Amino acid sequence: MPRSRFTWTLVILGALLLGTTWIFLSQESVYELNLIDNMVEAPAVGYQAPDFTVPTMTGETFTLSDQRGRPLVLNFWATWCPPCRAEIPFFQAASRKYNGQVTVVGVDDGEPIELVAPFASRLDIAYVIPMDEDGAVSKEYRVHSLPSTFFIDEGGVIRYIHIGVINRAVLEDKIAQLLES
Amino acid sequence: MLPSISIGPLVLPTASLVTILGIWLALATTEKTAAHLRLDVPFTYNLATVALASGFIASRLAFVVAHWSAYRQNLLGIIWPLTGGYDLWAGLIAGFAVAFFYGRARQLPLGATLDALAPAILVGLMAVSLADFLGGPGYGVEADIPWSISLFGIKRHPVQLYELIAGIAALLSWLASSHGRSFSGHLFLTSAAVYSSGRLFVDAYRANAALIANGYHIVQILSLAALLGALFLLMRGFTSSVSPESANISE
Numbered sequence: 196m197p198r199s200r201f202t203w204t205l206v207i208l209g210a211l212l213l214g215t216t217w218i219f220l221s222q223e224s225v226y227e228l229n230l231i232d233n234m235v236e237a238p239a240v241g242y243q244a245p246d247f248t249v250p251t252m253t254g255e256t257f258t259l260s261d262q263r264g265r266p267l268v269l270n271f272w273a274t275w276c277p278p279c280r281a282e283i284p285f286f287q288a289a290s291r292k293y294n295g296q297v298t299v300v301g302v303d304d305g306e307p308i309e310l311v312a313p314f315a316s317r318l319d320i321a322y323v324i325p326m327d328e329d330g331a332v333s334k335e336y337r338v339h340s341l342p343s344t345f346f347i348d349e350g351g352v353i354r355y356i357h358i359g360v361i362n363r364a365v366l367e368d369k370i371a372q373l374l375e376s
Numbered sequence: 377m378l379p380s381i382s383i384g385p386l387v388l389p390t391a392s393l394v395t396i397l398g399i400w401l402a403l404a405t406t407e408k409t410a411a412h413l414r415l416d417v418p419f420t421y422n423l424a425t426v427a428l429a430s431g432f433i434a435s436r437l438a439f440v441v442a443h444w445s446a447y448r449q450n451l452l453g454i455i456w457p458l459t460g461g462y463d464l465w466a467g468l469i470a471g472f473a474v475a476f477f478y479g480r481a482r483q484l485p486l487g488a489t490l491d492a493l494a495p496a497i498l499v500g501l502m503a504v505s506l507a508d509f510l511g512g513p514g515y516g517v518e519a520d521i522p523w524s525i526s527l528f529g530i531k532r533h534p535v536q537l538y539e540l541i542a543g544i545a546a547l548l549s550w551l552a553s554s555h556g557r558s559f560s561g562h563l564f565l566t567s568a569a570v571y572s573s574g575r576l577f578v579d580a581y582r583a584n585a586a587l588i589a590n591g592y593h594i595v596q597i598l599s600l601a602a603l604l605g606a607l608f609l610l611m612r613g614f615t616s617s618v619s620p621e622s623a624n625i626s627e
Binding site: 217220240 | 379380382387389439440442443447450453456461513515527528529530558573576577579580583584585587590591592593596597599600603604607608610611614615
């Protein structure tokens with residue numbers, strides 16, 4: 196290692212010059228970055244959320260891309276899954292609190308409507324429940340464990356993925372981030 | 377790449393597993409390096425453990441305070457860690473503050489203690505990069521190079537593996553310097569300079585980096601500041617000292 200103060204000063208100035216230049220060269224246009232990544236559909240943060248169309252529990256047709264223009268919380272759940280049941284009140288509260296600002300969607304994973312409808316009615320679930328009866332949507336989203344929740348911004352880009360049961364605070368925190376972005 | 381591992385009916389998140397493994401490895405490394413530098417091993421190990429625990433608790437409490445309305449009716453949720461909800465910056469500040477004051481209370485020499493903790497910090501940072509590679513949200517910019525990795529049909533820079541290489545280089549610089557330690561803090565500053573210059577370089581290849589206004593990478597700016605700080609203190613150490621016992625950084 197050099198022991199001369201002059202040599203060290205040169206090293207520090209060189210690092211400052213090279214570092215600043217590299218930071219300047221690495222500067223990104225956020226617009227360009229999003230434009231490139233938005234073209235690709237993938238179940239991962241920073242990518243366009245894979246589009247899907249399935250019937251809802253009430254017999255309507257749900258298409259994810261139709262929801263663009265408003266942030267969306269996409270929760271995968273099933274009636275047999277206790278943690279999913281535990282977090283349903285949080286999604287209900289969020290759907291009421293952010294009504295008109297954020298869309299809450301609960302995709303039922305691989306169950307018949309005859310099973311889900313009475314369950315949803317008993318819990319008075321007010322948000323949309325698309326029926327993924329053959330599990331194709333959860334396969335597309337690579338959902339390996341229930342519950343899993345995807346936070347999608349108004350442009351249809353996945354901004355955060357939460358695997359496992361979510362609590363009210365985290366849910367509200369992530370929704371606030373979606374609204375801020 | 378591999379967000380979860382299935383063992384029978386259990387689905388384990390790889391990112392969490394690697395992070396826990398990293399913490400264990402970092403603590404184990406602290407024991408070894410403290411002994412190697414002839415520091416008080418239990419005190420140094422305790423410092424690392426107390427700092428980690430304080431950081432963990434503070435990050436949780438800060439999140440709870442920020443979202444008190446959500447926890448007020450569910451107090452048990454505060455101590456149930458699996459549902460997430462942590463404030464990273466509160467954890468880091470609390471962890472470093474507790475480490476500093478614990479070290480002062482126990483009269484641990486600052487420079488020498490940092491020398492002993494440097495490999496553990498690097499191991500922890502490398503675990504974070506590996507966790508991000510296996511199951512995190514990070515990914516590199518598009519690249520058609522022989523070592524690019526394919527993510528959802530697009531070839532990208534394996535940016536987290538570059539971060540791992542920066543960590544390995546910093547560990548090697550620590551090892552190389554440990555044979556001729558010139559002053560207390562020398563090893564910490566050398567490995568900090570190598571690691572921060574590595575992160576400054578490789579973060580350019582991260583596609584979803586945290587940015588400030590005008591699109592500059594926050595990690596690059598912090599890395600440059602850390603690099604310059606480390607070089608300045610190395611200059612002070614090398615131009616004013618001859619032996620580890622005769623000079624320390626800010627002790």
